[in-house]
Amino acid sequence: MDKPAVYAPNPKLAKNAHISSMAQYKEMYAKSIDKPEEFWLPVYKQFHWETPYTPGKFLSYNFDTEKGPVEIKWLDGATTNVCYNLLDRTVRCGNGDRIAYYWEGNDPEDYSRITYKKLLQEVCRFANVLKDHGVQKGDRVAIYMPMVLEVVIAMLACSRIGAVHAITFAGFSSDSLAERILDSKSKLLVTADCVMRGEKLICLKDICDTAMDRAAEQGHVVECCIVVEHLARLNATLNAQDNGHANGTNGTNGNSNGTNGTNGSAAYKKVDMKEDRDFWWTEEMEDAPSSCYPVWVSAEDPLFMLYTSGSTGKPKGVLHTTGGYLMYAATTFKYVFDYKPNDVYWCTADVGWITGHTYVVYGPLANGATSVIFEGTPFYPGNDRYWSVIDKYKVSQFYTAPTAIRSLMKFGDEPVLKHSLASLKVLGSVGEPINPEAWLWYYKMIGKEECSIVDTFWQTETGGHVLTPLPGCTPMKPGAASFPFFGVQPVLLDEAGKVVEGPGEGYLVFNRPWPGMMRTLFGNHERFQQVYFSRFPGYYCTGDGARRDEDGYLWVTGRVDDMLNVSGHLMSTAEVESVLVEHASVSEAAVVSRPHPVKGECLYCFVTPNEGAVFDKKLTDELKKQVRERIGPFAMPEVIQNAPGLPKTRSGKIMRRVLRKVALNDRDVGDISTLADEGVVDQLFANRPPEA
Numbered sequence: 001m002d003k004p005a006v007y008a009p010n011p012k013l014a015k016n017a018h019i020s021s022m023a024q025y026k027e028m029y030a031k032s033i034d035k036p037e038e039f040w041l042p043v044y045k046q047f048h049w050e051t052p053y054t055p056g057k058f059l060s061y062n063f064d065t066e067k068g069p070v071e072i073k074w075l076d077g078a079t080t081n082v083c084y085n086l087l088d089r090t091v092r093c094g095n096g097d098r099i100a101y102y103w104e105g106n107d108p109e110d111y112s113r114i115t116y117k118k119l120l121q122e123v124c125r126f127a128n129v130l131k132d133h134g135v136q137k138g139d140r141v142a143i144y145m146p147m148v149l150e151v152v153i154a155m156l157a158c159s160r161i162g163a164v165h166a167i168t169f170a171g172f173s174s175d176s177l178a179e180r181i182l183d184s185k186s187k188l189l190v191t192a193d194c195v196m197r198g199e200k201l202i203c204l205k206d207i208c209d210t211a212m213d214r215a216a217e218q219g220h221v222v223e224c225c226i227v228v229e230h231l232a233r234l235n236a237t238l239n240a241q242d243n244g245h246a247n248g249t250n251g252t253n254g255n256s257n258g259t260n261g262t263n264g265s266a267a268y269k270k271v272d273m274k275e276d277r278d279f280w281w282t283e284e285m286e287d288a289p290s291s292c293y294p295v296w297v298s299a300e301d302p303l304f305m306l307y308t309s310g311s312t313g314k315p316k317g318v319l320h321t322t323g324g325y326l327m328y329a330a331t332t333f334k335y336v337f338d339y340k341p342n343d344v345y346w347c348t349a350d351v352g353w354i355t356g357h358t359y360v361v362y363g364p365l366a367n368g369a370t371s372v373i374f375e376g377t378p379f380y381p382g383n384d385r386y387w388s389v390i391d392k393y394k395v396s397q398f399y400t401a402p403t404a405i406r407s408l409m410k411f412g413d414e415p416v417l418k419h420s421l422a423s424l425k426v427l428g429s430v431g432e433p434i435n436p437e438a439w440l441w442y443y444k445m446i447g448k449e450e451c452s453i454v455d456t457f458w459q460t461e462t463g464g465h466v467l468t469p470l471p472g473c474t475p476m477k478p479g480a481a482s483f484p485f486f487g488v489q490p491v492l493l494d495e496a497g498k499v500v501e502g503p504g505e506g507y508l509v510f511n512r513p514w515p516g517m518m519r520t521l522f523g524n525h526e527r528f529q530q531v532y533f534s535r536f537p538g539y540y541c542t543g544d545g546a547r548r549d550e551d552g553y554l555w556v557t558g559r560v561d562d563m564l565n566v567s568g569h570l571m572s573t574a575e576v577e578s579v580l581v582e583h584a585s586v587s588e589a590a591v592v593s594r595p596h597p598v599k600g601e602c603l604y605c606f607v608t609p610n611e612g613a614v615f616d617k618k619l620t621d622e623l624k625k626q627v628r629e630r631i632g633p634f635a636m637p638e639v640i641q642n643a644p645g646l647p648k649t650r651s652g653k654i655m656r657r658v659l660r661k662v663a664l665n666d667r668d669v670g671d672i673s674t675l676a677d678e679g680v681v682d683q684l685f686a687n688r689p690p691e692a
């Protein structure tokens with residue numbers, strides 16, 4: 001293989017960067033590993049601790065299941081409040097008038113901003129609303145929201161009173177939401193009436209109604225649902241603009257019968273409000289006091305939980321705690337984006353994913369940063385929306401996913417060249433490996449060869465970046481996540497668990513905790529240990545493979561388990577298979593991943609129909625619909641193929657590598673002598689549908 005090109009960081013960036021040379025990085029890194037307490041102490045001291053940690057209890061952990069239960073404790077004995085540290089602290093430093101967020105709506109005419117001071121008041125008011133509805137420390141609050149400022153307010157209000165938010169991405173189906181509400185036993189749900197994505201109207205409250213009904217059927221009743229009048233408000237504003245006067249509502253509050261916006265508005269749909277359960281956000285907020293004393297919680301009390309797919313069984317409720325997560329979110333944000341006062345930072349991720357938690361909310365606010373929150377899509381009203389937003393707010397750090405980059409590359413350079421993009425300094429990538437072609441386009445076309453690209457590798461479980469280049473510091477190799485962040489010690493292991501030293505490839509594992517890593521899976525510590533710590537005792541196992549090159553750079557090569565990553569959404573083949581086999585006409589299903597030029601990977605499904613069932617377009621349409629409805633639109637199968645037989649070994653195990661070859665139409669299937677029936681393979685190739 002050719003030696004990959006190396007791109008030196010822009011010297012102008014390096015000059016002022018927080019970390020401006022590899023020598024400085026190495027020195028800091030060594031300290032973070034050798035003397036963690038000394039390394040993290042200055043970070044710790046930036047924050048307010050109502051009670052300091054107990055001397056000698058800075059960090060204690062066990063990663064080795066053979067020695068006892070896995071345990072990770074940072075800052076034992078300390079108490080604090082994350083919301084207080086993000087907002088009150090910034091306001092008290094005299095920065096209350098600083099903009100926390102520029103909010104940019106789906107419609108370019110719809111935008112607003114909020115200062116730290118105002119955000120604090122709104123958070124306090126909503127914290128009081130939550131308290132009025134009986135939410136207490138430790139209770140879970142489900143959130144199913146579009147990208148509006150209220151989602152940040154709701155998250156921080158939870159933190160203010162020690163409640164635990166459990167967000168479900170608002171692209172998930174009602175079934176997925178119900179499953180998460182049930183597992184987390186959420187007491188209250190926060191949502192919005194509707195949202196526009198591009199030109200599509202999505203009624204979130206309807207989805208919540210179905211999910212709450214389903215959860216109730218299975219024994220868990222959500223006591224209260226608070227609904228943001230998002231579209232009602234937008235309709236009122238737009239109607240007022242169209243007609244020269246406010247129409248129906250006055251734009252600041254919706255009326256309680258849920259009919260607001262119906263007069264004169266095409267988009268808005270009536271929302272059903274169930275008496276004594278459903279409440280409008282604005283009405284609840286109206287009389288709520290704008291101050292609320294923070295609840296001091298322990299450093300190891302939960303801050304939030306967030307579900308991620310598992311390769312088997314139900315989604316996993318990854319639990320993050322308070323003190324360590326705060327320090328880690330703050331530190332990674334500062335160094336990885338090289339954030340400085342007056343920079344404007346924009347992360348395009350939805351708050352429904354971990355990227356939105358750590359790098360739309362907690363990391364930026366912990367640094368008193370100014371960010372953009374964007375509700376819309378990269379394609380509306382035109383394919384240059386991202387670039388126009390960058391110019392509108394003079395964004396200096398831009399953080400997005402390879403799938404978005406690839407989908408925008410398709411439109412060529414013209415939409416980009418309409419905009420200056422001169423404010424950009426750092427470009428981030430996250431969610432999946434970035435292919436060199438996309439990396440180079442990002443570097444040249446968006447960054448004009450002046451910006452550093454940070455290809456950040458991490459997971460819902462890691463809480464923050466774990467492998468990443470640093471801007472102005474790390475010489476870049478397109479597609480390499482490069483080096484570990486402070487406090488992170490990556491190890492490559494071979495099949496037998498032997499450490500791969502120097503150049504080579506292996507399972508990517510970590511041998512010690514960093515402050516921001518998860519502590520457990522909600523209500524299932526057993527599964528936590530099983531999934532992450534049992535394969536290689538003493539190591540946290542990421543489930544990814546990685547390669548170390550001659551220069552010590554790490555390249556993440558992708559999942560080593562039955563997981564796949566469609567447009568940055570991680571899912572398991574098993575969860576899609578289980579939805580497919582629920583169909584009355586399907587007896588068996590096997591799903592594999594196939595590379596996709598834009599999505600990174602896509603789902604290729606093999607389906608064995610039941611005796612007597614017909615495999616036709618009607619069936620494949622039904623199956624696609626079922627997957628969409630049960631999991632979410634992003635899980636939509638690319639191809640569904642008829643498979644009268646599946647390639648099974650004599651012991652009945654499906655040989656997935658053969659299916660991956662069929663999906664690729666690659667006849668080089670390798671050794672199939674252990675198959676019970678080798679004839680199945682030819683039949684599968686013959687059965688490939690024309691659209692595959």
Ligand code: WT7
Nearest residue numbers: 355430431432433455456457458459460556570
């Ligand atoms: C999986 C985690 C981290 C937030 C978004 C996804 C893949 C993530 C990279 C990267 C190569 C990456 C891994 C990982 N992944 N970032 N820069 N290079 N692969 O969070 O849903 O928990 O998914 O995404 O496979 O295990 P997640």
